Amino acid sequence: MACIYEYRKHPKLYTEYAYDACMDTHCASSSWPQLSQQNTGVLSRDAGATALQTVHKVFTYLLKPLSDARCQTGYEMIWADKNVRLCFPKLFCWLADHRANATIHAIASNHCPVCIVLVEKRGKYSETGYPRRSHADYITTYRESDALSLNEQGVKNINNALWSLIELNPLDLVRADILYNILLGVWTHMIDWIQDFLEHYERINVFDYVWRRLPPYPGFCVLTKSYRVVSQ
């Protein structure tokens, strides 16, 4: 549990927990063809499902305070102002990269945790979008032991820990990961593109000059080197 977001909602106080996830996703590889563990280190399909189920049993245990009877009646918590308030913890989001999301949502790592876009259509624009996943249906299908139907949608045939949480739609947990999605993804791609563009028009030196002369303001460290020469 990395951070807690709190806000007041009259007359009750709600506390929303954001979990920062960083976990071993080895078991998420269970949808891959069965290979010899001795030769490849990849778990067989059954071993992968068992490992993932164990992970979700641990999740279920850890998330117990968000699913037990007291989460309905409220937990008394001491606040920074020393007052005791009634809190209703909710799982709000789970910051994770795609591999970790595959584990958390118990899906195959080559599938989207939010929609059921076909593998070959990923990355392609769609006017209509793709149907969103229905965990309510997955619960029913799991209880009917219909592993084949789950597998067709890239869903693991395990008892998902997120299903134990009241009024939670697992799709709502997915958020952009600032580090991997924005800073190391969009930002890096964008700035590389801009630099190529400026070099092409012989304006890169002007860009460097402006970059190094950005004025200071609270929370901002003044840059002394051009962006190009800073590796991280």
Ligand SMILES: [Zn+2]
């Ligand atoms: Zn999707």
